[in-house]
Amino acid sequence: MSDLVPISITVNGRRYELEVEPRLLLVHLLREKLLLTGTHVGCDTSQCGACTVLLDGRSAKSCTVFAVQADGSEVVTIEGLERDGQLHPVQEGFWEEHGLQCGYCTPGMIVSVVDLLNENPNPTEAEIRAGISGNFCRCTGYQHIVKAAQYAAARMRGVSS
């Protein structure tokens, strides 16, 4: 095993000082060391988006980032989206609109939609589809995910749906 490297990383608002192998992927740091297993792994070529987290506020595929690269960064995972026990509007949208079936793609998908809506609070259907095109879902055919994003967008803009 190679030498360990010290890093400091904030995850879901909590700061961690850790020593990690240089080759450790961020997704494995989250899952194996911090036991935040809500972030999933669905591929080994950076295509599926199951591992998507917010890295310093923007969505990133955590299977494509070494933990050491995230040194000094702030990470938000699916576990960190709730506020005061309240679901994030995007989580709520997925529930309301049946935006998930097996749930495996869901954490990454939700984080991608959060990122999309942060950038573009009122996206068109085409913009939503483009915004989640880095995330695969094999179950839903995406339509209810689009609806979930629309629901969340309306909620976040303060429009009652």
Place this chain on the structure above:
Amino acid sequence: MTTMERPVLPKLIGARVKRREDPRLIRGRATYVDDIKLPGMLHLAFKRSDVAHGRIKRIDTSAAEAMPGVVAVFTGKDLMALPGATRPVGARGTYAAKIGAGLPPMPIGTPFPSPDHYAIAPEVVRYVGEPVAVVAAEDRYVARDAVDAIVVEYEELPAVVDPELAMQGQPTVIHEGFPNNLALPYVPMGTGVDPATGQVDNSAIDRAFAEAEVVISQRMVNHRVAPNAMEPRGVVAHWDAGKEFLTIWSATQNPHILKSMVAAVLGLGEHQVRAIAPEVGGGFGCKINIYGEEYVAAALSRILERPVKWIEDRSEAFMATIHGRDLICYLDIAARRDGRILGVKMKLIADIGAYNMLLTAAIPTLTMLMASGTYDIPAIRCELTEVFTNKTPTDAYRGAGRPEATYFLERGMDMLARELGLDPAEVRRRNFIPKEKFPYTTQTGAVYDSGDYEKALDRVLQLAKWDELIAERDRLRAEGRLVGVGLAFYVEVCGLGPSSSLPTGGWEHASVTVERDGRIRATTGASPHGQGNETTFAQMLADLFGVPIEHITIEHGDTGVVRQGIGTFGSRSQAVGGTALMMAGEKVRKKMAKFAAALMDANEEDLVFENGMIYVKGSPSTGKSFAEVARYAYVPVPLPPGLEPGLSEEAFFEPPNNTYPFGAHICMLEIDRETGEPRLLKFFAVDDCGNVINPLIVEGQVHGGLAQGIGQAMFEEVVYGPDGQLLTGSFMDYALPRATDFPWFELDRTVTPTPVNPLGAKGVGEAGTLGSTPAVVNAAVDALSEFGVKHIDMPLRPEKLWRIIHGRGQA
């Protein structure tokens, strides 16, 4: 008791109830196999063959074994525990001492002769990705490093890739005892075939073709695809050496079958194994199989006396998880000029890959079974040959045999319509099985339970505004655009069993317990992995008992909790599992009514369960609360005569027949003249799955099925090189559809209940994959009609379409 203020509970069957499984999933709190961590757990990684066909000359595991953190390395021979192959492992003993004779070949679920298939290949590898060794290590990364350190030398053998050459024994024979690579050499089905004797009488089918005014003939390929559940496979095995008890967690669709098969292979009793399907991230058929990795994990946990985990990565999944489809069809349709079909012949060649898996051999027989589609066809002859090649084995993938039948037949119907210059809807209408003819027995022996095909056709034509759609197509064409419209009809066979059709048995099991506090715990042998049965089943029980849905828990996926079961496949959960659940629920309700009657001095037949109360019909104010009656049943003082205490019952449901849902899909597709790139513009689907418990969930199932059916038609394809190398081994080369690939799906339903179960529900899990694939290809052929194209083999790759447009021949 105060009873007046109770809220009125809405009836939930048929309502769009939000899913009860969602909160844990959207909060990142669900537990999939890879989320399980046990103390002392080792990680497994498999060394896999990188040649398609070869004899193992030498495996050198010494470098791997010497790596720090590596606990053990096993080859196929080690696991077979051939005499002399025993050796000390770890600190706790030897393999042979622990498992006697070693791992036998893996069992399959079909009755046909089959070559031996070991979990880890001992001598000959027969597809790229076949395991040749396994490493157990303290850490996941170390296990992978160790795999890379294993050196394997092969004597390469010719790769058998083309099934039609394979059938002639070319370039070689893969399995001893299976000449010409025939896994199943010629199975006939249909008119003139005696299923008992296999005797074949050709007179009726020959007459149909002799009398034909028009004959359509086409070779078509329903190509190989990869299921790609987003969660790859995975297993955790824990052998408790003290109790001699194995617990195995697996991303499986059927833990009960896993339990039986693991017990059999490891030489354990079924009472020594508990199988658990935790949260499972999709299956689509590929997690029905019991795979070598599961047996190996169980065996290694037993040998090493430590928990072990194996998680597949996506590249492995492409090679080592079953593929779907891969069927060639030589189709002939005999018809009259008015479009009426006289006879259909399907000569089918299934490329099943290197081995038989659980149901491999049976899947293409479903294609034969469904060869009549929705049509009243007087003479049908199917012939099936199954062929071994040096590829990953095939097995059930969403639809499993039925999408293939639908594709071939519905392409044929379109070709017939085009040949006769008839409207594609009209040709279908003229051949439909009329609704008075149900139950209808097809020439291939399927007994269709119920159907109203004209109604579904009318509904989809209305939904798509067919005439306007055609007018729009023509308008766009006049602008020079390549636009086509496609229609396809389908009928499915769902609700598998009955037991005569499945080696595991075709029933389903359920239990319902009303607890002392009036809350309800139910178990089902169905093993949902995204289908939402925790919600639909709770809806049913909420209505049955008149209690809030929040008071009900549906447990599943654990053989330690669910006493018996078969599992989730063949769109059977609702029709078979749901019926078993209602049977168990009704037993409990009946018993509870007896307790309530005793408590209230009433007649049990007069009692109503509603709004959390049990009362005499017409006088809700005099009733007892549900919880109070429950309490009485557990502290029965006095015990009513003839009753045992408690409220817990179970039921097995054996379906008398399958169900046959149906529907019609229409789409509009455009092909870019410059690039050949196809784009779906519109999609309409009318599906009839009988009675519906939760329309929201049914829509989700249809959407997902459509995406997979369209995915096959347009994008997805497993490709092998001439040397048997897998060319589509990752998401970089295998085009899984993305959100941007689909238009908005417009859905509608007709409702034709089935008489086969008391719910009237038929099943919907696979339906979307049936109609969509031929609808899309029909639209593409329509779009390219100006080039005189009759047929295009899927998928609709731009290059293929470009060649047609630019007169460069078919690729």
